[in-house]
Amino acid sequence: MLLRLPTTLSEAQRYLAEGAVPVGGATLVWALWQRDGFPEQAMSLRALPQANLIGREALGAAVLLHQVDDRVPEVLRRAASTVGTGAVRRTATVGGNIVGSTLRCLLPAALVLDARATVLDGDGAYETDLAEVVAKRHLLLGLRWRDPVVSGYHKADGEAGGEPPLVVATAVHAGGDGRHRLLVAVRDGYEVISETTPCHPDPERVLRGLDRTALGSLPAQARDAVRREVNGILEALAGH
Ligand SMILES: Cc1cc2nc3c(=O)[nH]c(=O)nc-3n(C[C@H](O)[C@H](O)[C@H](O)COP(=O)(O)OP(=O)(O)OC[C@H]3O[C@@H](n4cnc5c(N)ncnc54)[C@H](O)[C@@H]3O)c2cc1C
Structure with missing residues (x-):
């Protein structure tokens, strides 16, 4: 070769x-x-x-x-x-x-x-x-890419050779109009879903926005992880 x-x-x-x-x-x-x-x-x-x-x-x-x-x-x-x-x-x-x-x-x-x-x-x-x-x-x-304001990554514990561990990635970007936009990507099994929603000081409102996307159909465990990660990234944004 x-x-x-x-x-x-x-x-x-x-x-x-x-x-x-x-x-x-x-x-x-x-x-x-x-x-x-x-x-x-x-x-x-x-x-x-x-x-x-x-x-x-x-x-x-x-x-x-x-x-x-x-x-x-x-x-x-x-x-x-x-x-x-x-x-x-x-x-x-x-x-x-x-x-x-x-x-x-x-x-x-x-x-x-x-x-x-x-x-x-x-x-x-x-x-x-x-x-x-x-x-x-x-x-x-x-x-x-364009540098995000804040970002985060969570990978669940996994066993070698087992099912791929759940991954939740998050990033907040500043738009040209000064508004913030949240992007969330989830690897569940071998499938990766990514969605976006506007940011809001009330995390519940942001989570409701995400629930209306394909992320809303994830299994309960994955949705709990998304909830934790979204709360975490919005806190990081508030403290930025
Ligand atoms: C023990 C072990 C544990 C692992 N755990 C994980 C894990 O937790 N998460 C995870 O994501 N991955 C995991 N991997 C996979 C790991 O990410 C890949 O082995 C690695 O990223 C492949 O990179 P490489 O540069 O060695 O690719 P190579 O082995 O050199 O190439 C792999 C393939 O990619 C193609 N390729 C390489 N570079 C390019 C390029 N620039 N453009 C187009 N095609 C290209 C090659 O043609 C080939 O088809 C694991 C692998 C091992 C061996």
């Missing part, structure tokens, strides 16, 4: 056209390749500057999960810190998690940040939404 390490977008585009398979830390693909055979070419984005950004409003796909620290909003930092074991986080990448894993603990965090994905194909780099990246498994270069 030839491992390509592009340093420019045009090089990456060329390797993609030659059929190079994207690879992050190979924490998932290594075992598959050993079983089914290695591809002729693989491409890691670790030498590509655009895929290594890390900041308040951007995160590159080649960034390792253990490098996701307080330069990014809390929701994303906490999501990355709960993935697998320390050994997995030192090797696995943001791109491998969002595009390649079935659990995708980073996805609810990216959804509440209202993140846009930058992807690369034969026509060049362009922005698209996360649902499309997950469905079509584009080559992900990174994520971009």
Whole structure:
């Protein structure tokens, strides 16, 4: 197997056209390749500057999960810190998690940040939404979003090999009109639902707004967790 390490977008585009398979830390693909055979070419984005950004409003796909620290909003930092074991986080990448894993603990965090994905194909780099990246498994270069006012992340305890633990991600964004908007994303099983509602000083009103969305049909345990997280984020907003 030839491992390509592009340093420019045009090089990456060329390797993609030659059929190079994207690879992050190979924490998932290594075992598959050993079983089914290695591809002729693989491409890691670790030498590509655009895929290594890390900041308040951007995160590159080649960034390792253990490098996701307080330069990014809390929701994303906490999501990355709960993935697998320390050994997995030192090797696995943001791109491998969002595009390649079935659990995708980073996805609810990216959804509440209202993140846009930058992807690369034969026509060049362009922005698209996360649902499309997950469905079509584009080559992900990174994520971009607008810094939220406050954000939070809750992952229930889970057993290795058991059902995916419940995740509730929350973020409050300031709109152009000065009003605040709450985004909530829940991973229940393998399904991720994300919804939004205007903020209000009365948490009950906000919760009623969310109850009228798809979040209202979640099982009782998940709705209790949403209630706790929403109360917590509105308190954080009040104290901000
Ligand atoms: C012990 C263990 C525990 C885990 N626990 C969790 C958990 O709690 N939560 C969770 O979310 N995940 C968990 N995972 C999955 C983990 O998130 C993935 O192993 C990891 O994110 C994959 O990253 P990687 O960089 O190693 O991907 P790789 O193994 O290199 O690639 C995986 C797939 O993603 C594709 N890919 C990689 N980078 C890109 C890119 N930039 N653009 C497009 N496609 C790309 C590859 O082509 C491949 O199909 C666990 C994994 C292990 C081994």
